[in-house]
Amino acid sequence: MEGTIWAFLPAIIAIALALLTKQVYVSLFFGIFVGALMYASGDPIKGMFHLYQVMSNKVGENTPIIVFLVVLGILVVLMQKSGGAKAYGDWASKKIKSKNGALAATAGLGCLIFVDDYFNCLTVGSVMRPVTDKYKVSRSKLAYIIDATAAPVCIIAPISSWAAAVAGELEGDGLMVFISTIPFNVYALLTIVMVFTLCFLKFDFGKMKKNDVIAEKTGDVHAGIESDEHGEEMYQSKPNGKVRHLLIPVLILIACCIGGMLYTGFFYNWETGEIGNKLQSSNVIEAFSNCDAGMSLALGSTFALIIIAVYYMLSKVLSFKEITGSFTDGFKAMVPAILILTFAWSLSGIMGAKGGYLDARAFVQKHLADSSFPTYLFPAIFFALAALIAFSTGTSWGTFGVLVPIAVAILGGSGTMSVLTVSATLGGAVFGDHVSPISDTTILASAGAQCNHVEHVNTQLPYALVVAVIATVSYLVAGVCARFGGIVCCLIMWAVALALFVGFVVFMRSRAKASKVDQVEEERAE
Numbered sequence: 001m002e003g004t005i006w007a008f009l010p011a012i013i014a015i016a017l018a019l020l021t022k023q024v025y026v027s028l029f030f031g032i033f034v035g036a037l038m039y040a041s042g043d044p045i046k047g048m049f050h051l052y053q054v055m056s057n058k059v060g061e062n063t064p065i066i067v068f069l070v071v072l073g074i075l076v077v078l079m080q081k082s083g084g085a086k087a088y089g090d091w092a093s094k095k096i097k098s099k100n101g102a103l104a105a106t107a108g109l110g111c112l113i114f115v116d117d118y119f120n121c122l123t124v125g126s127v128m129r130p131v132t133d134k135y136k137v138s139r140s141k142l143a144y145i146i147d148a149t150a151a152p153v154c155i156i157a158p159i160s161s162w163a164a165a166v167a168g169e170l171e172g173d174g175l176m177v178f179i180s181t182i183p184f185n186v187y188a189l190l191t192i193v194m195v196f197t198l199c200f201l202k203f204d205f206g207k208m209k210k211n212d213v214i215a216e217k218t219g220d221v222h223a224g225i226e227s228d229e230h231g232e233e234m235y236q237s238k239p240n241g242k243v244r245h246l247l248i249p250v251l252i253l254i255a256c257c258i259g260g261m262l263y264t265g266f267f268y269n270w271e272t273g274e275i276g277n278k279l280q281s282s283n284v285i286e287a288f289s290n291c292d293a294g295m296s297l298a299l300g301s302t303f304a305l306i307i308i309a310v311y312y313m314l315s316k317v318l319s320f321k322e323i324t325g326s327f328t329d330g331f332k333a334m335v336p337a338i339l340i341l342t343f344a345w346s347l348s349g350i351m352g353a354k355g356g357y358l359d360a361r362a363f364v365q366k367h368l369a370d371s372s373f374p375t376y377l378f379p380a381i382f383f384a385l386a387a388l389i390a391f392s393t394g395t396s397w398g399t400f401g402v403l404v405p406i407a408v409a410i411l412g413g414s415g416t417m418s419v420l421t422v423s424a425t426l427g428g429a430v431f432g433d434h435v436s437p438i439s440d441t442t443i444l445a446s447a448g449a450q451c452n453h454v455e456h457v458n459t460q461l462p463y464a465l466v467v468a469v470i471a472t473v474s475y476l477v478a479g480v481c482a483r484f485g486g487i488v489c490c491l492i493m494w495a496v497a498l499a500l501f502v503g504f505v506v507f508m509r510s511r512a513k514a515s516k517v518d519q520v521e522e523e524r525a526e
Contacts, residue, residue: 002359003358003362003363004363006358007351007352007363009038010031010038010347010350011347011351011392011394013030014028014438015027015438017031018437025343029343031347032051032054032343033047035347036054039357039358054357058346063298064292064297065118065294065297066338067298067302069122071298071304071305071330073333073334074326074329074330075249075301075304078330079245080126082241082317083238083240083317084245084249085241087242087243087246088130088246092130096131099135100199103137103145106146107149107199109127110145114154114157117150117441118440121447123250123253124149124448125142125445125448126448128142129450137212137221138214138215138222138223139221139222140211140212140452140459141204141212141459142221142449142451143445143451143456143459145199146445147445147460148191148434148464150444151433151434151441155188155396155427156188156189158178158179158182166426180419181419181422181423184420184424185426186427186471186475186494186497187383187428187468190470194501203505205462206462206463207458208459208460208462210223222451223455225455238317238318248308253301253308255304256300257296259303260299260300260303261287261291261300262291263299265280265281265287265290265291266280267280268280268291268292336447343438347393347394360389375411376417376480377476377479378411378424379420379423379476379479382403382407382421383472385428386425386427387428389403389432390433391436392432394439395433395439395440396429396433396441399428399429399432400425404426408422416483419486424471431464434464435460435464435465442456467501470501473496474497477492477496478492
């Protein structure tokens, strides 16, 4: 079954079970087991052996990310205990005078933290939850805003772990090619437009609207749905906490993570996989392109934790005992996210998103390489394929690794059509990752908002689909217009995308007004 379409069956089973049963852990584990059983030709003993083998490999490969998550959990607890989070919430509550302001501040903070999506999800959630709760914003909407300003922002930020990952898959000056794809990334950019439209125009529909109405009327931000909270609010905050006790640690963490990226970018040798004394990069841009994102975040967050701990002790905010006592609490807070990530990584591994085991990558490569589709359809085709693979495997980065080299091989490394197709691939991968229940970013957005994970997936799906449909139509038009050159193609593509988006917004708002009129008439009739 290796290298066939059956390689996608484990993900289909896991996703279907997760949506039907609402039990994410069991569903993911069962999907992994089915994949291992397929690889073992039906032998359950060998299947379990392969299951734990791939799980062990994936956990080992991603140990730096796990370390980063644990350290981030510890820092969140420390910020809570120091009183900094509460002080910031009190300050923001005074400055932010409306629900729209709370939503816009959340989206703005998400856009500012562009270094890494993991860091984005957990930091924005922990900082803005008290503010959005005050204005009765449903946790599902908070989770959507966090998720929609994580990967979509990182994929258009030249200085980010995502830029480094993509640049590594491109030929020549990978980072410059990546930068050239940014204006064509309709899904990522239009998702950010959608978020701010949601913030300022009260643009709600579907299950998200129902949840927000419940939160507004009853104050129940979970809308009656069992949440994934882990008791973070039970930590006793210091009564004399200051805003700086939150802002300074966050700035330290950002600075250390960027420093970690620069360090590994300058000294990390991709051939040996080791840190050496010899410079591997000649400038800062090249260093970001060459960095090891996972190791950078682990190193940066560890040094940040040490510096922040010293800062809290010197400021007499927390004692050494209180700081070390937070380590266990921080680890506990991250256990659910780490558990789901472990299963999601293992599922991607058994499917062979990057090769091996059921080898989904070989299936995609074979059928794309032999395709005879017209060139102008390639952007839309690659967008759809990237979305499908990322949704099934839960990984954008794995999707980049599968499709970007194919796109470059078929179309070459330069030219408008090549840049357009690579950009469509990146956007499609972000969309698939955005809506997949087994995506690490989706999981962490749920954790950051402390929102029920399956509820977050269900409520954000309609919003992401609207943008994805518009992006697909735009790429079809752009494919036809690519022969006119990059600037003209980009302008026409965005004219189509914005026209469709504005038309959709106007249509939905007119429906909402009509619905209100009908409701008023019914109330009068009664």
